[in-house]
Every structure is written in C-alpha cells, then in structure tokens.
Amino acid sequence: MQTIKLGSDGPTVTALGVGTWAWGDTMFWAYGKDFGAEDVAGAFKASVDEGVTFFDTAEVYGFGESERLIGQFCKQTSQPVQIATKYFPLPWRWNRSAIADALTASLERLQTEQISLYQIHWPLEFILKTKDFMEVLATEVKKGRIQSVGVSNYSAAQMSLAHQYLAAKGIPLAVNQVPYSLLTRQIEQNGVLEKARQLGVTILAYSPLAQGLLTGKYTTETVKSLQGARRIDSRFSPKGLKKLEPLFSTLKDLSEKYDKTPAQISLNWLISQGNIIPIPGAKNANQAQQNAGALGWSLTPEEVELLRLKAPKS
Numbered sequence: 001m002q003t004i005k006l007g008s009d010g011p012t013v014t015a016l017g018v019g020t021w022a023w024g025d026t027m028f029w030a031y032g033k034d035f036g037a038e039d040v041a042g043a044f045k046a047s048v049d050e051g052v053t054f055f056d057t058a059e060v061y062g063f064g065e066s067e068r069l070i071g072q073f074c075k076q077t078s079q080p081v082q083i084a085t086k087y088f089p090l091p092w093r094w095n096r097s098a099i100a101d102a103l104t105a106s107l108e109r110l111q112t113e114q115i116s117l118y119q120i121h122w123p124l125e126f127i128l129k130t131k132d133f134m135e136v137l138a139t140e141v142k143k144g145r146i147q148s149v150g151v152s153n154y155s156a157a158q159m160s161l162a163h164q165y166l167a168a169k170g171i172p173l174a175v176n177q178v179p180y181s182l183l184t185r186q187i188e189q190n191g192v193l194e195k196a197r198q199l200g201v202t203i204l205a206y207s208p209l210a211q212g213l214l215t216g217k218y219t220t221e222t223v224k225s226l227q228g229a230r231r232i233d234s235r236f237s238p239k240g241l242k243k244l245e246p247l248f249s250t251l252k253d254l255s256e257k258y259d260k261t262p263a264q265i266s267l268n269w270l271i272s273q274g275n276i277i278p279i280p281g282a283k284n285a286n287q288a289q290q291n292a293g294a295l296g297w298s299l300t301p302e303e304v305e306l307l308r309l310k311a312p313k314s
C-alpha cells in the first residue's frame with residue numbers, strides 16, 4: 001500500500017484518504033434520501049478491505065453523526081484505522097478550555113483514546129486565536145490524545161503563522177486541508193501550495209472530485225436526479241457542464257490508456273504531484289472501491305501538465 005507521512009514528522013497514513021462529510025449529513029448531502037447508514041458502512045468496509053485506512057471527519061459533519069458512525073465501524077474491524085477530525089471555532093467557544101472539551105467529545109463519539117490528526121476547520125481569528133489553538137494542541141500531542149496538528153482553509157500567511165506558533169512548542173504543523181482538484185486550483189496561485197512544500201506541510205485536498213463532477217457521470221440528463229445543494233451549483237448546470245468538455249475528452253483518453261475511470265485519473269493527478277493526499281467523499285462501497293484504484297500507479301509529469309492545461313481556469 002502506498003503511504004505518506006503527515007507533515008515532516010507525523011503519523012504515516014495511506015496516500016489516499018476517505019472524506020466522510022456526507023455520512024450523516026442531511027443538509028448538504030441529503031443523507032437518508034438516496035443513501036443511508038448501510039451504504040456508508042459499505043463505504044467504510046470497502047475502503048478498509050482495499051487497504052485505504054485514513055478517514056477524514058469533523059465534529060460538525062451531521063452534528064457529530066459522521067464521527068459516531070466511524071466510531072461504530074472501527075469497532076467492527078480488526079485493522080488499524082487512522083482518523084483525522086476537526087474543531088469548529090463556534091462563536092461561544094472563545095476560550096482555550098473549549099478546545100480540549102471538544103476534543104474529548106470527538107474522542108468519545110469516535111470511541112477511541114487517540115486520533116492521528118486534529119485540525120482547526122476555519123481560520124476564524126476573531127473567535128479563536130490560532131496561537132491559542134496551536135498551544136493547546138501542542139499540549140494534546142504531548143499528552144498523546146492526538147498524534148499531529150493541522151489547519152484547514154488557511155492562507156499561505158495564516159499557515160506560516162500557525163507553523164511558527166507550533167514550532168515554538170517543538171511540534172511541526174502537519175497539514176493544511178484546502179479545496180484542490182482539477183477544477184479548483186486556487187492554491188497553485190495564492191501561494192499555499194508553494195509555502196506548504198517549503199514548510200514540509202502536507203496538503204489534504206478536499207472536494208478532489210469537485211463534488212462528483214470529475215467522475216464524468218453528470219450530464220444534462222443525470223443532473224436532474226441530484227439531491228441536496230448541488231442542484232443550485234452553476235458548475236452542474238448545462239453551461240457549466242459544457243465548459244468541461246475539453247477536460248473530459250483528455251480524461252477519457254487517459255482512462256483508456258491506463259484502464260482507469262475519470263475519477264481515478266483525477267485523484268491520481270493530485271497524488272502524482274507529491275505531498276498531496278486527496279480525501280474523496282465516498283457514499284457507498286462501489287465509490288470507495290473505485291477511488292482506492294487511484295493508488296499504486298502514476299500519471300507521467302507530462303500528463304499531469306496536460307490535464308492542468310485542459311482544465312478550465314479556476
């Protein structure tokens with residue numbers, strides 16, 4: 001199994017993770033309508049069976065349900081699983097003790113005493129100072145409740161500061177979790193990708209399939225069956241889909257060359273660049289199994305560049 005370290009000194013995890021925002025989320029993903037507990041249990045099992053054992057969740061996903069489900073699923077496997085979760089700086093959580101309390105609650109839902117990675121979900125400095133978060137979590141690393149510390153949705157400057165606060169406590173910043181896919185490439189221009197490489201911070205690429213668009217399964221006909229918030233996303237409109245045609249044609253050519261699906265090619269495009277772990281969401285066993293097929297092979301640097309050229313400007 002292809003593995004990678006979180007940051008310069010963090011735990012080793014599989015080079016592909018599994019995103020679990022949809023697990024229990026009724027608001028964005030319409031959990032309980034066209035998929036439910038049995039499907040996501042299948043996604044967990046299929047991932048672990050394929051050797052993909054790194055799961056990303058957050059306390060806010062399904063108001064704790066995603067963590068709860070993962071906790072239950074972990075009890076049903078004998079294989080070691082690595083979990084990353086996140087703290088959300090809600091307006092009433094402005095003091096340091098709230099962080100340790102939230103971690104305690106996440107560990108309880110996850111039914112474990114230690115997780116691989118704890119991240120701050122958004123850089124809401126006016127509610128919670130990054131310095132406070134980093135200092136509390138440095139203590140939690142030393143206590144052993146978390147193995148590494150990460151940030152999410154941080155700019156290059158914010159990530160550098162977080163890195164600096166943590167380094168003062170002798171701990172490297174392990175990850176910055178940001179949106180990154182063939183259709184969302186802002187981190188290539190805003191300095192995050194370059195700064196992360198310089199600092200030894202691993203990028204966790206979220207929404208790496210552009211919320212399903214890069215699988216190629218959405219057409220003007222199939223989008224009609226969409227549930228949840230994507231129904232009003234302009235990228236899924238006929239005009240949005242038309243813009244993707246040149247990219248899809250290249251994805252199709254590469255799919256044929258490697259005998260892989262467009263989703264696998266799109267995920268491999270991220271993995272092949274190095275220092276990037278995609279965390280595609282999977283709702284069922286088929287999706288999880290297919291996404292695992294992005295591991296164990298590699299696009300050439302020329303193909304990585306070609307796909308970048310064919311993707312619409314983001």
Ligand SMILES: NC(=O)c1ccc[n+]([C@@H]2O[C@H](COP(=O)([O-])OP(=O)(O)OC[C@H]3O[C@@H](n4cnc5c(N)ncnc54)[C@H](OP(=O)(O)O)[C@@H]3O)[C@@H](O)[C@H]2O)c1
Nearest residue numbers: 019020021152206207208209210211212215280281287290
């Ligand atoms: N830190 C943050 O602020 C933040 C924000 C967003 C996401 N995230 C994390 O990143 C993870 C992934 O992002 P995401 O869920 O937004 O988007 P994504 O991974 O780009 O897309 C996931 C969706 O694509 C479809 N899909 C996945 N694999 C497929 C396959 N092999 N074949 C066909 N369809 C497939 C499924 O939806 P359908 O079947 O309905 O099309 C699935 O729910 C989340 O679960 C979460 O852990 C973090």
